[in-house]
Amino acid sequence: MKRWLLLLLSLVPVFAIAQETLTLGIFAYRPKPVMAQKFDMLGVYLTGAIPGHSIRIEYLDHAEMNTALAEQRLDLIFTNPSHYVQLRHGNRLSGALATLQTLENGQATALLGGVIIARPDSPLHTLQDIRGQRLAIPGAGAMFLGGYQTQAFELQQVGINLPDDAKITDARSHDKVVEAVISGAADVGFIRTGVIEALQREGKLAPGALKVINPQQHQNFPFAVSTRLYPEWAFAALPSVPEEIVKRINRALLFITPDMAVAEAAGIHGFTIPGDYQMVDQLTRALRLPPYQEVDIRASDVWKRYDWLIFSALLALGIIIALAFRLWRTRLARTREAERLQTITDTIADGIYVLDADGRLTLVNPAFCEILGYPESDVLGRIGHEIFHHHDGNQLPLEQCQLFTTVRSGGAYHGEERFRCRDGRLIDVEIAARPILDTHGNPTGSSVNAFHDITGRKRTEAELEQHRHNLEALVEERTTALSIAKEAAEAANRAKSTFLANMSHELRTPMNAIMGMTGMVLRQTGDTRLREQLGKVETASKHLLHVINDILDISKIEAERMKLEQVDFLLGSILENLRSLAGHRASEKGLQLHIELPAELATLSLVGDPLRLGQILLNLTGNAIKFTRHGSVTVRARLVEIAGNAVSLCFEVADTGIGIAPEARERLFTAFEQADNSMTRKYGGTGLGLAISKRLVHLMDGEIGVDSTPDEGTTFWFTVRLRRTERSVAPTVTRDSAEHEIRHEHAAARILLAEDEPINREVSLCLLEDCGLCVDTAEDGQQAVDRARSERYALILMDMQMPVMNGVEATQAIRADSLNRHTPIIAMTANAFAEDRAHCLAAGMNDHLGKPVDPEHLFSTLLKWLRKGDNNS
Incomplete structure (x- = not known):
């Protein structure tokens, strides 16, 4: 209300005195009634800002505005940028007073x-698609910057020149262009930015009724756009308007704010300081639009008309220049070569001589004459082998000389020879020879040879060789002994690695059958006594598997083959998994298991090895439950420090158990040691858990320790250093939830199971079919490949060691075929080393499952890759 009152008050002097009228011409790019509704208030506002004057507005198209300017009926103009550039050229307009802000x-x-x-269902998607299409533009003459020129410039950049390369129709206005495209009268249309949004705001255009071709993203630009951006409309004054009036209008325009009635009526933000209209000038020049429709002939025009003639002339000129340059370069090279050779021969201390293709001396340097004792006149023109070059002290024919034949064929030579001096002495020389090449790089048969006397050095080397022989004799015995010991150690290490790998495979394979068949029967039987007995078998099997894993882990750690994974995980998921694994054991002993995890840590996304971190916590928690008769076990996690992306955490596992004597604590973290050897008999265990935990903590840049009071309890603590990630991490899926989701979201998904061992195949088949999957089986790698070539699968489970064709070969064959080239393939193997997993992934597999197969791990892995398969499909 206040804004309207101020506006009315500003009109009081207008009606109090006689008014001088100034005419403002506004370019009507939309229907004139729409333009009047938007900008009539601007005339009222400017009238109030200029005492003694009133503003009258005329809404004109391009032709009408040009006529009005020619008849000198306009004092002010408000038009699009390209029209402003055209009018400025022929009407001596002032620079823009202000630029519109929408x-x-x-x-x-x-x-x-x-x-x-274009219409949403149109097959046109790129600028190149517009060639030859029916094109609607908002006015004849191509005078709209936003409605024609900007689009024409973009098309020109990709080789489409308007109007020649499209069927253009004049729709008369931007609104009519939209109507023509929607009705199908035009295949594609040009409009300026803001029209789509204005029509939607006015309720004349439904969202999604049009699509934008070549959409662009410009920072802080709120409209749909297909082109570069240019300054908005310009407000300018003709030279006839007094300077004081121009200043008042300028101030009034810049004073407009979005909350003023004039801005609200026009749907604008206001006006700002004039933009850079030079880029609009460059666009009109490129498109040869007024006032640049008649321009001087450009180089591109000359090239387009006379390209073949220009090209021929340039080619001929290039050939002449190249030939002249080549001649000059050859002469220069010869001059420099002569100067270089002369310098070498006069100054170098080594003997230098040049041989021609027949082995005759054509040049020698002073050092040559000094070393061998020959005057230059005695050797030039003579064959070198007849005078001084005697390989073994006797004259050697040219064709048998390795040096001569090597350089003659274009090769370089470096070696030791024997030369005969003029006084008959034989000297040892070290000689280097290189062929002389012609301008094409081919050997001419001539060579440059440099040598120096090494007779004294050879004598010294002979003496050193004798001393070296004596020294080698002294150390030979020890070296032999060390070599034998080293070979024995390496053989033992290889045997150990082979034994561990074989042991892992041979133990895990039957364990997979035992645990799998036991779990399968447990899932199917309701007999209470049988379930109890099978539960004991399953517990014993898990204990044996735990022992096997501990032995393999400590072996890998000692061999420095333990490598930590770097994957995203939630700390809360690790502790929830610990609760599910250890909670039942605690309940069986009547103990309370407490997990204290701050809320800010529960959802903390980290990067590290969640399996090994969980293994440490499970080892410590399992020990606490084992050695606690009554009371509770408490697991705590707390934040120590955050430095950038690095996160330091501290974990504590406290119990109310039997405690540990001070003298026994030093042995706790040693392999195969316990606080008291009698505990092995009473509580069981291998004594490896804490040793493995300590090594894993050190791999995570942490420390581990223990505080204990006998008969009161023990607290094990450790720290780790991990990385924080901003990526979203999904909570760990439990077996029940994974199995449930597979059964309900992926039922009837077809899976290929490749497994040669019948019992393992039966176990896996039972687990897969129980959760609703359709399973095809293959007993060897070749069968798997054959099935994969005839059926598309959602996922493939691949055993690594199979007859006929192993898992790696089968995977490579499947990846080479198009049908299941992108199907997830998961390895199932009893090999437990990190390099086995790496070997699977390198062969083209997506993931790895170790045997014995843990149903929870199996279902979560299946769900992970079935989800990814859905996302990629």
């Missing part, structure tokens, strides 16, 4: 561009 969804901009529109 408003969309509360965001202001002083820029505009062009939009290329």
Whole structure:
């Protein structure tokens, strides 16, 4: 209300005195009634800002505005940028007083561009698709910057020149362009930015009724756009308007704010300081639009008309220049070569001589004459082998000389020879020879040879060789002994690695059958006594598997083959898994298991090895439950430090158990040691858990320790250093939830199970079919490949060691075929080393499951890859 009152008050002097009228011409890019509804208030506002004057507005198209300017009926203009550039050229306009700022969804901009529109179902997607199409534009003459010129410039950049390369029709206005495209009268249309949003705001265009071709993203620009951005409309004054009036209008325009009635009526943000209209000038020049429709002939025009003639002339000129340059370079190279050779021969201390293709000396340096004792005149023109080059002290024919034949064929030579001096002495020389090449790089048969006397050095080397022989004799015995010991150690290490790998495979394979068949019967039987007996078998099997894993872990750690994974996980998921694994054991002993985890840590996304971190916690928690008769076991986690992306955490496992004597604590973290050897008999265990935990903690850049009071309890603590990640991490899926989701979301998904061992195949088949999957089986790798070539599968489980064709070969064959090239393939193997997993992934498999197969791990892995398969399909 206050804004309207101020506006009315500003009109009081208008009606109090006689008014001088100034005419403002506004370019009507939309229907004139719509333009009047938007900008009539601007005339009222400017009238109030200029005492003694009134503003009268005329809404004109391009032709009408040009006529009005020619008849000198306009004092002010408000038009699009390209029209302003054209009018400025022929009407001596002032520079722009201000540039329009539009408003969309509360965001202001002083820029505009062009939009290329089509129906949503149109097959047109790129700029190149527009060639030859029916094109609607908002007015004849191509005078709209946002409605024609910006789009034409973009098309020109990809080789499409308008109007020649499209069927253009004049729709008369931007609104009519939209109607023509929607009705099918045009395949594609040009409109300026903001029209789509304005029509939607006015209720004349439904969202999604049009699609934008070549959409662009410009920072802080609120409209759909297909082109570069240019300054918005310009407000300018003709030279006839007094300077004081121009200043008042300028101030009034810049004073407009979005909450003023004039801005609300026009749907704009206001006006700002003039933009850079030079880029609009460059666009009109490129498109040869007024005032640049008649320009000087450009180089591109000359090239387009006379390209073949220019090309021929340039080619001929290039050939002449190349030949001249080649001649000059050859002469220069010869001059430099002569100067270089002369310098070498005069200054170098080594003997230098040049041989021609027949082995005759054509050049020698002073050092040559000094070393061998020959005057230059006695050797030039003579064959070198006849004078001084005697390989073994006797004259050697040219064709048998390795040096001569090597350089003659274009090779370089470096070696030791014997030369005969003029006084008959034989000297040892070290000689290097290189062939002389012609301008094409081919050997001419001539060579440059350099040598120096090494007779003294050879004598010294002979003496050193004798001393070396004596020294080698002294150390030979010890070296032999060390070599034998080293070979024995390496053989033992290889035997150990082979034994562990074989033991892992041979133990895990029957364990998979035992645990799998036991679990299968447990899932199917309701007999209470049988379930109890099978439960004991399952517990004993898990204990044996735990022992096997501990032995393999400590072996890998000692061999420095233990490597930690770096994957995303939630700390809360680790402790929830610990609760599910250890909670039942605690309840069986009547103990309370407490897990204290701050809320901010429960959802903390980390990068590290969640399996090994969980293994440490499970080892410590299992020991606490084992050695606690009554009371509770408490697991705590707390934040120590955050430094950038690095996170330091501390974990504590406290119990109310039997405690540990001070003298026994030093042995706790040693392999195969316990606080008291009698505990092995009473409580069981291998004594490896704490040793493995300590090594794993050190791999995580942490420390581990223990505080204990006998008969009161023990607290094990450890720290780890992990990395924080901003990526979203999904909570760990439990077996029940994974199995439930597979049964309900992926029922009837077809799976291929490749397993040669019948019992393992039966166990896996039972687990897969129980959760609703359709399973095809293969007994060897070749069968798996054959089935994969005839059936598309959601997922493939692949055993590694199979007859006929192993898992790696089968995977590579499947990946080479198009049907299941991208199907997830998961390895199932009893090999437990990290390099086995790496070997599977390198062969093209996506994941790895170790045997014995844990149903929980199996179901969570299946769900993970079935989900990914859905996302990729």
